[in-house]
Amino acid sequence: MKGEASAIAGPVRLGELARRLALDLRGDPDIEVKSAATLASARPGQISFMANPAYRDQLLATRASAVIVPAKTAGLAPCAALIAEDAYAAWARLLGLFHPVPAACPGVDDSACIDADAVIDPGAEIGPLSRVGAGARIGAGVVVGPGCVIGPDARIGSDARLAGQVFVGAGCCLGERVVVHPGAVIGADGFGLAMHEGHWIKVPQIGVVRIGDDCEIGANTTIDRGAIEDTVLGRDVRLDNQVQIAHNVTIGDHTALAGCVGVAGSTRIGRYCMIAGASGVGGHLEICDHVVITAMSTVLNSISEPGQYGSGIPARPLRAWQKILVRLGQLDRLFRSGR
Amino acid sequence: MKGEASAIAGPVRLGELARRLALDLRGDPDIEVKSAATLASARPGQISFMANPAYRDQLLATRASAVIVPAKTAGLAPCAALIAEDAYAAWARLLGLFHPVPAACPGVDDSACIDADAVIDPGAEIGPLSRVGAGARIGAGVVVGPGCVIGPDARIGSDARLAGQVFVGAGCCLGERVVVHPGAVIGADGFGLAMHEGHWIKVPQIGVVRIGDDCEIGANTTIDRGAIEDTVLGRDVRLDNQVQIAHNVTIGDHTALAGCVGVAGSTRIGRYCMIAGASGVGGHLEICDHVVITAMSTVLNSISEPGQYGSGIPARPLRAWQKILVRLGQLDRLFRSGR
Amino acid sequence: MKGEASAIAGPVRLGELARRLALDLRGDPDIEVKSAATLASARPGQISFMANPAYRDQLLATRASAVIVPAKTAGLAPCAALIAEDAYAAWARLLGLFHPVPAACPGVDDSACIDADAVIDPGAEIGPLSRVGAGARIGAGVVVGPGCVIGPDARIGSDARLAGQVFVGAGCCLGERVVVHPGAVIGADGFGLAMHEGHWIKVPQIGVVRIGDDCEIGANTTIDRGAIEDTVLGRDVRLDNQVQIAHNVTIGDHTALAGCVGVAGSTRIGRYCMIAGASGVGGHLEICDHVVITAMSTVLNSISEPGQYGSGIPARPLRAWQKILVRLGQLDRLFRSGR
Known part of the structure; x- marks a missing residue:
């Protein structure tokens, strides 16, 4: 995010946008846009994007004043085009210009409850009704939203944001x-x-959780502390909502887990993995780098080869599915009879 | 709920109950009941119901003073009977008389933390240790329970209840x-x-969540804001606990999702759908009205015909299941050999 | 936990540890250890354990000063050994000596919001920014961590701990x-x-939740109140994170449910059951004592025989799995053609 400088407030010329995003422009650099919208909903004065060819018809019909598209699609645009092979990433950067994350408003809300032995950087913002325990350290630029609880001796790195x-x-x-x-x-x-x-007997859990820089942790996600050693997320790990990470799991840099995924204890997941929604990964496994797990799959064995894996079953009309279930129960007999 | 008037405190005559619920009574209208119970646990002075024929034996043996039953079952009741073809709905209405939702106690608790720019109706109740942000609007009769966080510019419609x-x-x-x-x-x-x-790169999420009238949202359920446009629940949508609704999902009126269901981004679910527990619905799908998904199913394709769909597999004794798993792995070979 | 007396602070002699844990010692009772660690990470002055034979090589190479192991493994240890057939349970007890749960610090934090009609034992600790409602009773030795909400008329038994x-x-x-x-x-x-x-129509839920002694409830787990009667957990029931227990479920003593398990309404689960991660149990079922459900299984029928049950499918390389899915769809035809 660094280096993208100041936010855009009010209309901006396309030439200026192209410069700030370091993209080529096809069209009039003096055209102004003032906000972002989808292809279908955009009106003149707005900018949109197309990364997925499935939206080709929407591109042809868009009323946007400009779009972000790959070079090969630019000819279809009925408006100005900023050229980006990775249009979605460029779109993310553009949105970051129009909708920057607000900076911390340094200070501690009167209703927050801060232990006398907590160390809070003067550049941090501690929101209403939040608690910071003894020995905790809160870095510069951190935003702790309302109603948070930061335990004793926890550490929050600079510019982290806890929504509430x-x-x-x-x-x-x-x-x-x-x-x-x-x-x-x-x-x-x-x-x-x-x-x-x-x-x-409860086994005391004496490890902690360590989360690397640039990670994102979804709503109602749970990450347990380690039993003896620690539970560790690398850098730029992205967890969606309602993910469950058990004790002593380690997750490598840049890996992303979608909503409702669960990972059982002591499993090690590599770098650049992607696990789709509601999948479960068993305990004490090793998943190598660059593994993709499809939705609602159950990983019960270690994986040592990059690639796609799955065991989810697409739903069918119930009667057809019930027939298959009956046949599943007869399968062993069929095999035996056939030999 | 409207028009069901005042609550019942203390014993009530069956004649009065029949009148208030607009049901026919078979039995003595002067019999009094003072509370509600299950068929099996009810004692004299209590009222119960039977909607599911599986409980026929319990009906025959109940000690309740009265029951709510469909006409065809009334003859089995050893007590007075209020006749309702939809006995469960009548039961729900009866419980609403005995156990009405308490009205808001207007006022803001001293420990709540209200932004000076929030607009709180004088008829709303704001509980202890809750936060209401700048520009938020809280309607008449709203109850905000303890420990809630209402963000800036949020709107809570009249008579909504946030439990805490x-x-x-x-x-x-x-x-x-x-x-x-x-x-x-x-x-x-x-x-x-x-x-x-x-x-x-994080893509800024600039949409909001819009939830229609009469919806119910379960404990620890998560509903993400839209990416550009909004995430939308229609009217009378009912979500159980630990449901996950991703960005830009839309859910039609009167649809109900049971516990632990997950819906991935941009999927549109119709009206009057029912999705049973722990099922997952993939992203960018269209599910038409009146679709029923059975438990622990994985919906990976759009559905354009009303009806029941599923892919859940009932558990079996583990050895039997393991044999089936082995046979699954041999299935392709079997097909090839057979041709 | 009782009877394990005072915590260990600083180095302790193995002879003393053996006495306090009632274990036999093989080695020099004057050796001192001062903390606990895994076999692989332990250094001299630390104690470790091995319960799982898979870690045999780590035992052979450990630098720990002592280990807890079963008698048959003790000969492999390159250090002193405390002998415990159930080494993991002994390890749990040992960790409890080194890392005892801190006692309650009696008193109510100034920022807590306690209803005038709540009854709080003078030996209880109520943390910052917590709320205790009217008529609630909090027992001796209870710790209510920061940001909790205890509703009206709730009861918290002595020595319970609510983390926050x-x-x-x-x-x-x-x-x-x-x-x-x-x-x-x-x-x-x-x-x-x-x-x-x-x-x-919402059916009023007028039961409560009753949780027996020595239970443990995981992070973001939800347990719904009963519809008419109660939702009940016996004694020593252990629920991991993100478990969902619906209304009127009963769970027998000593049963454990792993992360993300869901149990639908009115189901009765017996004693000493174990349900592995992300499994779902349907509603209105009876599961007898000593049932084990493997991970990501779907229980849709009552179970009356102790033993292991499952329906989870291990993930495979996606192409292989997709072939199986195609064959599943052809299965009924295969059966018909074969007869």
């Missing part, structure tokens, strides 16, 4: 520019139990 | 009589990412 | 020594709806 109602457990560490959405719980105890003489 | 620890993000709008259970997060950022030169 | 941001609804009861992790919601309304004349 976030829980960070004792001793857990968040890197710089980490973004955490509401309801996320970082550093609850792992699920460590030993059965002994007919009842469960 | 609810998060409503900036600019999000809840309709009238919306009920939100604890831990729900409405309006976190959607999971918008663009990979660029080996790292993720 | 926990919601306990009106009238719900937690037993002694119950542990609840952040974001858990106990006692939201069950998902009770009746369709009537084209719209949903």
Whole structure:
């Protein structure tokens, strides 16, 4: 995000946008746009984009004053075009200009409850009704939204943003520019139990959670502290909402997990992996770099080759599916009879 | 709910109940009941119901003073009977008489933290330790329970109830009589990412969440704000706990999603759909009206015909299931050999 | 936990540890250890353990000063050994000595908001920014962490610990020594709806949640109140994170549910069951004692025989899986053609 300088307020000339995004422009640099919209909803004075060829018809019909498109599509645009092979990334950068993240408003809200032994950078913002425990350290430019709980000895790196109602457990560490959405719980105890003489003994969970720079943690996502060693997210790891990360998991840089994914204890996931929604990954596994798991799959074995894996079953009309279920139950018999 | 008038406190005559619920009574209108219970646990002085024929034996043996039943079952009741073809709905209305939702106690708790620029109707109740941001508007009769965060410029329609620890993000709008259970997060950022030169760029999420009148949102459910346009729930949409609704999803009126369902981005779900527990619906799909999805199914294609769909597999004894898994792996070979 | 007496601070002699854990020692009782670590990371002065034979090589190479191991493995240890057939349980007890749960610091934080009609034991600790409603009773030794909401008439048994941001609804009861992790919601309304004349009527949920002694409830887990009767967890029930328990479920003593498990309404689960991650259990079922459900399974029928059950499908390379999916769709035809 650095280097994209100041935000755009009010109309901006396309020539100026092209310069700031370092993109080629086809069209009149003096045309002005003042906001961003989808191809279908854009009106004159707005800018849009097309990254997915499925939207070709919408591009042909758009009323936008300009679009961001790859070179090969630019000829279809009925308006000015900023040329970007990776149009979606360019669009993300453009939106960042029109809708910059507001800077921290340094200071501690009167209703916040800060332990006397917490260390809060004067450039940090602590929102209403938030709690910061003893020994916690909050870096410069951090925004702690309303209703957060930062446990004792936790560390929040500079420019991190906790949107509100976030829980960070004792001793857990968040890197710089980490973004955490509401309801996320970082550093609850792992699920460590030993059965002994007919009842469960709780195994003390003495590790922490360490989250690298530029990670993003979704709403109501949970990341448990390590049992003995730590639970670790690398840099630029992206977790969607309602993800569950058990104790001692490690996740490599730039890996993204979609909503409702669960990862069981001590599993190691590599770099640049992508796990689609609601998939589960078993415990004590090793998943190498560049693995893609499709939606609602169950990973029960380690994966040592990059590529796509899955076990999700697309829904069918119920009667057809019920027939298949009956046949599944007869499958072993069929195999036996056939030999 | 309207028109059901005042609550019942203390014993009530069956004749009075029949009148208020507009049901026929078989039995003595002077019998009094004072509370509601299940068929099996009810004692004299209580009223129960039977909507599901599976409970026939419990009806025969009930000690309740009265029951709500369909006409065809009334002859089995060993007590007075209020006749309702839709006995469960009548039961719901009866419980609403015995256990009405308490009205708002207008006023703002001293411990709440209200921005000077928030607009709170004098008939609204703001509970302890809640936060209301700048520009937010809270309607008449609203109850904001303890520990809620209402973001800047959010709107809460009249008579809505936020049970406590609810998060409503900036600019999000809840309709009238919306009920939100604890831990729900409405309006976190959607999971918008663009990979660029080996790292993720966050795509600003500039839409909001709009929730229609009479919706109910379960505990720890998450509904993300739209990327550019909005995430929209129609009227009378019902979401159970731990549901995940991604950015730009739209859900039609009267649709209900059970616990742990996830819906990926930009999918449009129709009216009067029902999605059973833990099912997942992929992104960019169209699901028409009156679709039923059975439990733990994976919807990966659009559905244009009303009806039931599924792909969940009932659990079996593990050895039997493992045999089936082995056979699944041999299936392609079987097909090839057979031809 | 009782009877394990005072915590260990600083180095402790192995002879002393053996005595306090009631284990046999092989080695020099005067060796001192001062903390606990994994086999791989332990250095001299630390103690470790091995319960799983898969870690045999790490045992052979460990630099720990002592290990906890079963008798049959003790000969492999390159250091002193405390002998425990159930090494993991002994390890749990040892960690409890080194890392005891801190006792409550009796008193109510100034920023907490306590209703005048709440009854708080003088030995309880109520943390910052927590709310305790009218008629609630908080037992001796209880720790209510920051940002919790305890509803009216709720009861929290002695020595229970609510880590922070926990919601306990009106009238719900937690037993002694119950542990609840952040974001858990106990006692939201069950998902009770009746369709009537084209719209949903909410069925009032008038039961509560009752949780027995020694239970543990994970982060962001939800347990709904009963519709008429109660939702009940027995003693020593252990729920991991993001578990969803619907209204009127009952769970027997010593049963454990892993992360992301969902249980639908009115199901009864027995004692000593274990349900692995992300499995779903349908409504109105009876699951007997000593049932094990493997990960990502769908339980749609009652189970009356102890044992292991499952329906999860391990992920494969996507092309192989897609072939199987095609064959699944052709299965019925294959069966018909073969007869």
